[in-house]
Amino acid sequence: MQQVLGVAIGIALVCLLLSIIASHVQEVGAAFTARRAASLEVAIHGMLQDPDLLAKFYGHPLIQNISFSPLKLPVFGRKAQKTPRPTYISSKLFSRVLATIIQEARDVTVAATQPAPPAPQPEIAVAVAAEVAAVVVAKVPDTDAGKAAAVAKEHLPPAPTFAQLIAALPDGNPLKQRLRTLVLGIEHDAAACNLAVEEWYDGTMDRVNGLYKRDTQWILLGLGLVLAIVCNANLFSVTSTLWRSQAARDEVASVAQMYACPPEKACTPDDIASYTAARQSVENDLKSLPIGYQLSNAKPYWDFVLHGNPKDQKMDVGAHLSWLAGDWSYKLFGWFLTAIAVSLGAPFWFDMLNKVINLRLNGAQPAKADKQKTH
Template sequence: MLSVYVDLALGLVVSFLLLSLLVSGLNEAVVRLLSIRSKFLWAYLRDTLDGSDAQGRSWLPAGVRDVFAALPFQRDPRPRHSGRPAPAQAGELPARAGGSDDALVTLLYQRVREIDHPKRGRTSIADIPPGRFAVAVMELATGAPGGVEGFLARLKEIGSPLHGPLNGVWETAQRDLDRFRQGVETWFDGEMQRLTMLYRRYVRWVVTVLCVGVTLLFTVDGLEHAKTLLRDNAFRASVTAVAEAGPAAYDELKARCTGGDPVSCVTETLSRPALARMLGQAPLSVSIPAEGEPVFAWNGGVWWDRLTTPSHWPGFLLTYVALLFGAPFWWDVLRRLTGIRSRR
């Protein structure tokens, strides 16, 4: 009896894992297609280095709508890609306010563009290691007239928001260049962690919408799927009983496979597990016959009937809540149930 519940748990976990992976894949596809990570990073860098845009607006998105509307399509904060190597000497900042409104972003990109490759004419850099950022700041600071002190004075003159953090790090380092570099690295690492938390907060809403979409697209009723798994287990048990008990147990299978050959019925049933039937509830389904090419079928009417049937709604809610846990959670549950050890 215990094996029945183990089979049920494994079937549900594998199903939720595959659906969660589908949600993660769709989310990653949207993020990569719109270059959200790269734009998020450079929006932060523009706010931190050069301040707001000409209209006084922050470059970082103020809400979920801005992440997937303004950021991808209206205000691209990324610098234009350049295939040239970084110049030997860092450029100079403007001497007074009113100069280039992206002077520091341009200078920073010059120092890190060796790791770049183009994406529709813009940079694709989505992650700058804190150590590399600290080295770039040191190159800009030591190359400026007056060294770090002169660099900080220029930042103050042009009204860069970077002046406050760097000035605090410089004072804390007691004007020691090595400690200053380490301080800049630590500060930028903390800023990247804060930015990651902000990014995940926005993306969590997108994942929530994708979970709803996947659940309703495949009309995955978690409760119905659990019952199907139990029925499949009972059917396999009855087939085994026929093999062991002989013709005396054949009547049960004939009752299940009315109007056809029980052998072909058993073969067809066992070749279509509960997972395949669950994913076959989408508006467009595909079946692979024993011979020939795959056959696509439109199930719009059946899909809509399932979607509008109130008895399925609790199962949809169960599937939706399960997908919110994410693929890592279900993979960990699967490892614990099967004893699979992770390789590190």
């Protein structure tokens, strides 16, 4: 049992280290290409189905306030991002901004359909002002500001309902049909309409997050394959070495315990020497695993690749592995298995490492004693 747990700890540690490297590279690439912001913009465009509304949505001050691009300057020949996009928009903010831009479109439509007002006449304006002043003085005492506010509020025109806002959209607009379906039966309840729009947005974001995670796994799979080849990380070879060598299992287990159970106190400048020594110790312990190449022995391999080896002799490329013409399928399959493991992500392997270490430290549960037979 301890042998199996030692092998599992070694595999989890190797996959965790490679997954951390791949995850960091993936995050840097996602920030460089603004992949999260692009995915969000594509999703919102699919919801609105109108380029003009999309431009107004992203041009809204509340959206611009949360838009930030870390690449405001040209980097490696890449043009600076002129119109930064946010990587996250809450459902409440989406609902408010959407209602605002629809209301603005309604105001424009109403203003275009109504005839132009006549030119103002000073006599009429003075008469109207006098009449309004008389009404205010008669109904609102000077000492009661609250009644003045109440009267002013009563004389304000009512806010347009959600149904009126939707009606302002052009006929045949996909957004108009979707919103009508969402608020069917609750058109006159503003809170319920906003909640329906928020739930629609949350459901869309759930699907977008699922697609983003799937694409991220494919990217991690490619990065894992590159790391497996560059680092010569073959899970078959690692498993074989750990299974045969008790010393390798013990060394990897000690390293894994240090990695999975970090010290509680923070690092201080006085601890740099001790941490450097610990890092060198970890590097020396990991040398027992068949990972990496030795450049001094690489020439025979490249001679075999370029010119072939008619005698089919073994060629030492690493400290623990030998290359044969028939070993290519073994190596490639091992690298691909490593890539699949890396695509699972660093959080998966970190949890797995902690579980296996706890199981190894606690040991197997003792067998329960047989119950005494009653006569």
